[in-house]
Amino acid sequence: MIDKNSPLPIYYQIQEMIRKKIETGQWQPGDMLPSERIFSEDFDVSRMTVRQAVTELANEGVLMREKGKGTFVAEPKIEQPLQGLTSFTEDMKARGLEPGSTLIQYRLRTAPGKVAEALQTEVETEVYEIKRVRLADDVPMAYETTFINLELAGDIPEDVENRSIYSFLEQERGLKIGDGEQTFEASLANTEEADKLAIEEGAPVLLIQRITYLEDGTPLEYVKSAYRGDRYKFNIKTKRFT
Ligand code: GLP
Known part of the structure; x- marks a missing residue:
């Protein structure tokens, strides 16, 4: 051969x-x-x-x-299209995988400076801080910290661990999610990420930050996620400017 x-x-x-x-x-x-x-x-x-x-x-x-x-x-990587603003739950279902989460932290707090800036609010604003390990067929895929403005979302029940935050906000709160802005950075898993994602400390992760806006342009959430570099790749269709 x-x-x-x-x-x-x-x-x-x-x-x-x-x-x-x-x-x-x-x-x-x-x-x-x-x-x-x-x-x-x-x-x-x-x-x-x-x-x-x-x-x-x-x-x-x-x-x-x-x-x-x-x-x-290795397991084949999940290929995630970047067009379209989707939730983790939608992404996994579209692949025939069972979405799940483990709740690591769930609390109300005043917005840290960077979060207040992203959400265009004051630092005294109350926001939810929700940390979840996102699972696909019980395998950890991403570690996400979500900040959501309490004033916009109203009470978010703790059992959101087992559901989609987007579908809760859209279906139960009637919010209209519009578009989002995302950044991607290469990074190495820190101790907490490694522990939660069942990977080695220093293994490659993709750090994604997303600000999601309502249709009227109000920032709804600011999310920091570490996606496993060994399980994920992203794709986008591009067009040459003419
Ligand atoms: C993805 C995005 C997050 C978003 C989440 C919502 O993971 N990276 O920014 O908060 O989806 O997911 P769900 O609706 O399943 O809770």
């Missing part, structure tokens, strides 16, 4: 072979890869070459390395 006379580098050929085995379902998520030694003997290539192929696929998130255990086929 490896063609040493091909102009394609050998590590690349190994990579493509691994990809094919995963794409065709021959290797399933969670399956352990043969060791570097076995790989290199089977293909008669150096262990360095095998390592290069595996490292690149691990960096892409196709494979997953576990210290002291081996290298495994």
Whole structure:
């Protein structure tokens, strides 16, 4: 299967072979890869070459390395379109996954400076601070801290843990959510994020901040989320300006 006379580098050929085995379902998520030694003997290539192929696929998130255990086929990443302002619940349902949350914190407080600025209110304004681990089929995907202006939302029941905040605000409060503004940053999981997301401290996460506005332009929520870098990728269709 490896063609040493091909102009394609050998590590690349190994990579493509691994990809094919995963794409065709021959290797399933969670399956352990043969060791570097076995790989290199089977293909008669150096262990360095095998390592290069595996490292690149691990960096892409196709494979997953576990210290002291081996290298495994990773779960495919969730591909999240960026068009449309959707809720986590809607996103997961659209994929046939069961959305869920674990409530970490739920309280009313005065808005911290940055939150007051984002929500265009005073620092004395009362806001909900709701921290949730967002789950898909019981697997932690994102750790979110949501700040919502009490004056706009009214009382938010604590059992919102098990429901969608957006559907509560829209259906029970009759609020009309309009658009949102989001920023994305690369980051490394801190101790709390790592703990809540069941990943290693320092693992890559995508930090997303969203301000969501009502149709009349009033800021409704300010959300900081850490999405698992190994489980998520985002896509957007773009058009060239003419
Ligand atoms: C996504 C967004 C958040 C938003 C949340 C609402 O996760 N990143 O900004 O607050 O959806 O989700 P739900 O309605 O499921 O509670």
